[in-house]
Amino acid sequence: MSQTTSNAAQGLGQATTLASGFQFPSIHNFPPFYTLQPTASTWKNQSDLWGTVIMRYYRHHRLYQLDLDDSTTNDQLFNNQRISRALKPETIQAIVEEMVKKGDAEWDATSRKRRAIIFWRKPEDWAAMISSWVFESGLNNSILTFYEIAHGENSEDQEFYNIHPTVLQKTMDVLVKRGVATTFQGANFEEMGVKFFNAGA
Known part of the structure; x- marks a missing residue:
């Protein structure tokens, strides 16, 4: 997100904490965070932020494989019922693609970019x-x-x-x-x- 958008997200109140003890950052409750941003610089910021959230979430829960077709594992991560917003599968795929470019993830070669390994530790x-x-x-x-x-x-x-x-x-x-x-x-x-x-x- 842009700097202005990121600053706006800081005013959303207390971050959501799951029963597992994982705490989402406040931007996770910011509706535009769930829409792929059309501007390149804004998209870079958005995908970087999502990449950080994904790696923290996966590390906390000791998860390694992100499956775009597994709605159960990632439901709380990508589907925010509190604000009725969810990431579309193609947006998740685009975020993971950016993570792959940075070495934070790797696509399963047999999955046609539907499954990826998340490297929350190198x-x-x-x-x-x-x-x-x-x-x-x-x-x-x-x-x-x-x-x-x-x-x-x-x-x-x-x-x-x-x-x-x-x-x-x-x-x-x-x-x-x-x-x-x-x-x-x-x-x-x-x-x-x-x-x-x-x-x-």
């Missing part, structure tokens, strides 16, 4: 986090399966627990490229293995 950051956990836990002398990292008992209290497979694969690619780890093929994705070489990413 693979490089996940790589540092997982590497630190491996060495602090004394697991660097073992071959870990991708399943053990994403769903194992030892990782239940870690932020990367239940990490999306696409994000985990990109994280492993970062670690391999840095020379920190090597991966091993398995019968399926979850049975793929990784072994760490040295102390950290």
Whole structure:
């Protein structure tokens, strides 16, 4: 939105807080926020703001995949019943496209731009986090399966627990490229293995 529009949005009162504890910014209650703005500069500001809201929402709820055809997951995000406004699917798609350009999202190649992975934390950051956990836990002398990292008992209290497979694969690619780890093929994705070489990413 324009600076004037953004300033106007600040006067909308208290931001909406969901039962999950997530708090939307006040602009989420601003009706023009739900209409694709025709001016390039205004659209850039609008799409940037929406991108920030999406990443914060997905991080808070530990979500990774945005599906334009899944109305349940994103209902509270894109459909504001308080002001009777909702983003159209084509507008959501345009916002995600802008996020993709900035490296904050990636389209599922098989979905014809209907599904995307949201990178609310970059693979490089996940790589540092997982590497630190491996060495602090004394697991660097073992071959870990991708399943053990994403769903194992030892990782239940870690932020990367239940990490999306696409994000985990990109994280492993970062670690391999840095020379920190090597991966091993398995019968399926979850049975793929990784072994760490040295102390950290």
